[in-house]
Amino acid sequence: MKNKYFYLYTNVVPVRGFKRSIICDLERGKYDFIPNDLFDIVKKFNGKKINSIFDKFKKDNYVVVLEYFNFLVKKEYIYLSDNKIGISNNKKIEFEHPNSLLNAIIDVNINSNYNFNNFIKQISELNCHYLQIRFYGLVDKLKILEILNYTKSTNLRFIQIIIKKNIFSNKKLYDLILKHPRIRSIIVFGCKVSLSKDIYESKIHYTKDIITSCNQCGIIDSDLFSVNIDNYRLSKNYNSCLYKKISIDVNGKVKNCPSMLENYGSINKISIEKIIKTENFKKFDKITKDQIKVCKDCEFRYICTDCRVFVEGNIHSKPLKCNYNPYKTKWEI
Ligand code: SF4
């Protein structure tokens, strides 16, 4: 092994944290913890002969370095080669999306009475593909069906709905998915047990959580990490929650996110196309995890989600609903 060159696989990226690092396989959606020493070795010596690394260490450390490499080979994070291959260790990671909008949130409660169709039509015309619709409380069935009907014949591709249990029977939920194949995910809250079911091409998640308003948004949990190329690139370049996101709150006010106080006015009076071009709307786009206090030292920063509303201090502070401490490598209670 010592005489071979080693190379990280193309979609494998190591991420350094304050006390430890992770190595992510963005293709297969998995990661492992590695010590910061190994991160430094991999970053500095990728594409070099393993022998050249040994020259930099005292003999006492050889066993440990070999163990490191055995681990990386076994987990298929690196491959070994007899030949030198030209690679660039400083490739710029870019994320550009041609669409004006990437995702949208619609919030609805029992009093919501704004022009749902107007919002859905406008975001569809702007080629928005992802829509989350959150129904708080016992929203009238007819209102829910009316809103879902507006999503037919649009450019939307992935719709997630969040809905209270007992509004629809299971059978009716399955029918909804059949009738609206764009519904790829349904979260049913207030259930006795938490479980997931695959229904046709979609998923229904039943959860014990009770969701009553947008104030419950912004939770950071390792279960919500996404280890994939798109999220990695997005997090490196833009804000992983608010980039090209538009929302409408329960009162029909258009916002970057429903939990924000600042709004752009009522959907009945505004053009979303105009709003999303303004610098004010785009001000959150560029806040990457590398600019956020604490997160910038966290090994999870490119697989994590973000929140810019519920924060510990100012707009560059850590999400308030994250209990992870990268300086102690602990999820604190
Ligand atoms: S910024 Fe926070 S509150 Fe707003 S949508 Fe994102 S996670 Fe939710």
Ligand code: SF4
């Ligand atoms: S510290 Fe920041 S990056 Fe790390 S888990 Fe919490 S929110 Fe995510």
